[in-house]
Amino acid sequence: MSDTQPKPRASFQAPKGTRDLYPADAAKRRFITEAWRSASVRFGFDEIDGPTFEQLDLYTVKSGEGIISELFSFRRAGGDDDYALRPEFTPTLARMYAAQAKQLPRPTKWFMAGPFFRAERPQRGRLREFLQWNADFLGLDVPDDAPEEARLTARARADAEVISCCIGFLRELGLTSSDIRVKVNHRHALSLWLSSRNIDPSRHVELFSLLDAKGKLKPEEFAAKLAAFGFTMQQAEIFQKGLIRVTVDTAPGAPNDDVLDLTFFSEAVAPLVKALTSAGVLDWIDFDLSIVRGLAYYTGMVFEVHEAGGKERAIAGGGRYDGLVELFGGPSTPAVGFGMGDVVLSLVLEDRGLMPSGPALIARTGSRPDAFVISNGTPEASAQIAPVVAALRAAGLHARHSYKATGNIGKLLKDAASCAARFAVIVESSTHATLKSLDDGSQHPDIPLIELVKRLG
Amino acid sequence: MSDTQPKPRASFQAPKGTRDLYPADAAKRRFITEAWRSASVRFGFDEIDGPTFEQLDLYTVKSGEGIISELFSFRRAGGDDDYALRPEFTPTLARMYAAQAKQLPRPTKWFMAGPFFRAERPQRGRLREFLQWNADFLGLDVPDDAPEEARLTARARADAEVISCCIGFLRELGLTSSDIRVKVNHRHALSLWLSSRNIDPSRHVELFSLLDAKGKLKPEEFAAKLAAFGFTMQQAEIFQKGLIRVTVDTAPGAPNDDVLDLTFFSEAVAPLVKALTSAGVLDWIDFDLSIVRGLAYYTGMVFEVHEAGGKERAIAGGGRYDGLVELFGGPSTPAVGFGMGDVVLSLVLEDRGLMPSGPALIARTGSRPDAFVISNGTPEASAQIAPVVAALRAAGLHARHSYKATGNIGKLLKDAASCAARFAVIVESSTHATLKSLDDGSQHPDIPLIELVKRLG
Structure with missing residues (x-):
């Protein structure tokens, strides 16, 4: 960062009484x-x-001037209308x-x-x-x-x-x-x-x-x-x-x-x-x-x-x-x-x-991945991760993959389970994958990559 | 309204540049x-x-003081922190x-x-x-x-x-x-x-x-x-x-x-x-x-x-x-x-x-009623509208009924169609109803009221 840039400042916080939702x-x-x-x-x-904000008098007409102390009220720079963030x-x-x-x-x-x-x-x-x-x-x-x-x-x-x-x-x-x-x-x-x-x-x-x-x-x-x-x-x-x-x-x-x-x-x-x-x-x-x-x-x-x-x-x-x-x-x-x-x-x-x-919250909010795509570790399989994920997403499916460098399939299956994925897709070659249900553990080998959308849909 | 109440005022409008979404x-x-x-x-x-609002300096540190004229900024009455509605x-x-x-x-x-x-x-x-x-x-x-x-x-x-x-x-x-x-x-x-x-x-x-x-x-x-x-x-x-x-x-x-x-x-x-x-x-x-x-x-x-x-x-x-x-x-x-x-x-x-x-928008936003409940016009059927609607809703179904006084079933079926309901439920007696699919027009008579949830679920 060059000297002409503003200096870092570590003290930024959310305003009092508001929330950062991670x-x-x-x-x-x-x-x-x-x-x-x-x-x-x-x-x-x-x-x-x-x-999200209204004319201030929308609130005072009903509740009187007394409500003003409970409101966040403001005026646009150069403007002459008084506004308030809606309290109700x-x-x-x-x-x-x-x-x-x-x-x-x-x-x-x-x-x-x-x-x-x-x-x-x-x-x-x-x-x-x-x-x-x-x-x-x-x-x-x-x-x-x-x-x-x-x-x-x-x-x-x-x-x-x-x-x-x-x-x-x-x-x-x-x-x-x-x-x-x-x-x-x-x-x-x-x-x-x-x-x-x-x-x-x-x-x-x-x-x-x-x-x-x-x-x-x-x-x-x-x-x-x-x-x-x-x-x-x-x-x-x-x-x-x-x-x-x-x-x-x-x-x-x-x-x-x-x-x-x-x-x-x-x-x-x-x-x-x-x-x-x-x-x-x-x-x-x-x-x-x-x-x-x-x-x-x-x-x-x-x-x-x-x-x-x-x-x-x-x-x-x-x-x-x-x-x-x-x-x-x-x-x-x-x-x-x-x-x-x-x-x-x-x-x-x-x-x-x-x-x-x-996982219960993930399921209740409709955020379960349909597929968590994993390579079996061979270069030809790894080269298919990006296009397979792209194809599944283009078909309207929720697809994730690991961003980790690890090739440890056991660890990757744990990542798949922790995001509550329905299936792990283990790409085995440039053309085929194994489909593993993370709900019942069943495995389906030798699925052509081009049939994945149909099998997961 | 008594004389001590505030007077009606017809001129309230949304602030300029904001929207009322009906x-x-x-x-x-x-x-x-x-x-x-x-x-x-x-x-x-x-x-x-x-x-929705942040400390004002969260925006000036990055963009300089010049951005202030583009912000809605404010201060709480009695407070000394400057805030701004988030512009990005x-x-x-x-x-x-x-x-x-x-x-x-x-x-x-x-x-x-x-x-x-x-x-x-x-x-x-x-x-x-x-x-x-x-x-x-x-x-x-x-x-x-x-x-x-x-x-x-x-x-x-x-x-x-x-x-x-x-x-x-x-x-x-x-x-x-x-x-x-x-x-x-x-x-x-x-x-x-x-x-x-x-x-x-x-x-x-x-x-x-x-x-x-x-x-x-x-x-x-x-x-x-x-x-x-x-x-x-x-x-x-x-x-x-x-x-x-x-x-x-x-x-x-x-x-x-x-x-x-x-x-x-x-x-x-x-x-x-x-x-x-x-x-x-x-x-x-x-x-x-x-x-x-x-x-x-x-x-x-x-x-x-x-x-x-x-x-x-x-x-x-x-x-x-x-x-x-x-x-x-x-x-x-x-x-x-x-x-x-x-x-x-x-x-x-x-x-x-x-x-x-x-109806296409209703379908795309998941707002299609599962059932639009209608009386056949007899008092014993009409008395069942409220409890049937309540039972369907309690079972997690989206149920509507007409608030109109009309007993004209044709008109009521039109109302059902215009809100894109999947089924019309025509209550025929204190115990039974006819189920009419509004997608394919098929009719299913003599459905016991207590089976409606199962049939519509």
Whole structure:
């Protein structure tokens, strides 16, 4: 390197809270994103995507200026537009739906998976750059002028479909309803109930925020704040500990709690319980009044997906946001969806031994070589390695060979096995090879090289 | 919506130079990214990825401060690190390789595909956010102390493998060597030749930049600038028009040009020609002295992939950058790779009629429903739609149903066909269904609902 070149510098690192994914970790990410896509497609969601950054005010219109401190925001040199890296997908989704609402089918079912960004302090389960899967169900399968009862039922069906898709993904990864609980609440029902307790609707959002922050507050702080809404210490403790879980066995109908009257709730969620039963996922569900989700835009059902033992942050969260498309300039549109990040999910999968690695991971990500091509060590065989590999690849097969100088066939067969190849092709001459299955060990000698594609295809 | 809510705003749009991908466009993007991945895997490259943004100085160390105007750069509120959205992958790749160089295999073959960002004026074939595929071959398959001749040959093999992977991808999409030309040059050979013409090595980079900018200059400007290096008007015209193409038939060996002596070049590329021949891709290659690539870090072979008619910008570009890993704090590491964006590629595919759409696109992206479930219109059949769909999905099948109120089976079968479903499942009672293949029209009546999974699997 000449003196005019820049000097080497050893200190380059990935930005704090971001990840370098070397092959083993990239394969795990691929495993997750393929499973996200597979579940989305299986449940009839169509893939979309938006820009990785948006106009800054796309985020402030919904969440207020306060969100700016959590955003990576910037301006192009010489430009005058303020942008932000997307911290979530819902504003983009609402913007895109609003722009095409007239042409889009009803309902519209969309999913996406991609990178998202939050300028928060990195900690366990929370990074500054992460992947997130979003699935959303916009519109209803009943006419706009259908009776309110029919629209309520249609909302419950859509809510259940979105929750089912989320559960369908978890199930495909080998998780069960013993590993994972889906905690469901209903903000509209909660609001009705709070109103019945003479708490003015203008204060409900404030109370939701308080419930959402319960994990971060000391019990006495939480109780003091709840007292301002007329709740007793005893009720505060129940909220704090999440004890007012309405199990599926008792809902709907029978109030099972002597502190809070839950009849209102059981009635409100009855259509959802019916839809979740049809979808075959009711055993994954706990109804939990303390789940409110932090975001102010939810209008109905809200849910969070948690590891059953209460370890880790939420794996996923979502809910109904019937007012949001209108806020972004579209028609009034019932909508429900959720987001799931890859960070907490990965921790849970690793913890349960459900994150594959090695050959199992290679197989799950569709990266098994069809052939690992080896020379028997003679010059005429070695001269065929490059053209044989090229011919197999040109025929659409995944072919590898060793870059090592060794002619030790035993060692080369080990390399073939460690990359999970289906077959070793041992070239024996300028015209023939032995085919060895690495799955069952069977050997097939004297295969003409020109027949390899057919034999491996 | 109450008065305390923010007002609707209809003017939200995607940032200039970025894209909203609705399902039809997202499926095309999926088609491209799956083909990128398929070619990479087939050629034995392992997937990696890095952060979407990096420390700003990761880009300035290589390219100088001048690059800042082309970057989206930013700082976290309250933080003091300068970041930039990645405009290319090579600095991240070099940083990642340098950090783990001792543990990584030789050679290391990596690929990635993801979003990249340039703060340039959007124009045809160039956006501010785009996808790019990168494939890189780091290290050589000969020992560090191998004779220089062996290392030259190993470099040529690696160069050819990277070019072959790029061509393997284009071939899989249906493009041929009549549609696409891979223009190859060799900067080291060019430098040797310039030195032999008494042009000082300190001026070579300046000349490379001039050659790279030839498309943007008027012929007389270009000639005047070349004259400063001792080239004649006639030679300038040849550079300008790209006429000094060394076709494969004449290289290596015979000088075929009476203006420039190309013997030097044919000798320099002879090992590469041999390796490209072994890889079966020589018919895609033109050697073209006017290809230099704008970036200063290339040290050997450079190439660009163009639509054969010269329409559009380059589809892909790359080359050898043997000094870069060292610049980022790693050991001296021979390396070669390329990047291909999705924007120009899509224009070429659309132009050639090779971008699938409709049912063909659905099939190519693995999104064909296994079953489209329809009721025969009776209440007992309609009641089975939700549980049948749920059971099929739980079994890993892609199941859809209509959200329309219509009971017109003909219309519903059309919906099934338009989403390219393999089978229509017409539920006839609470226990049985008719299975209709939408591929061959065959009908199978009286299938018990509990056998559907087996019949469709």
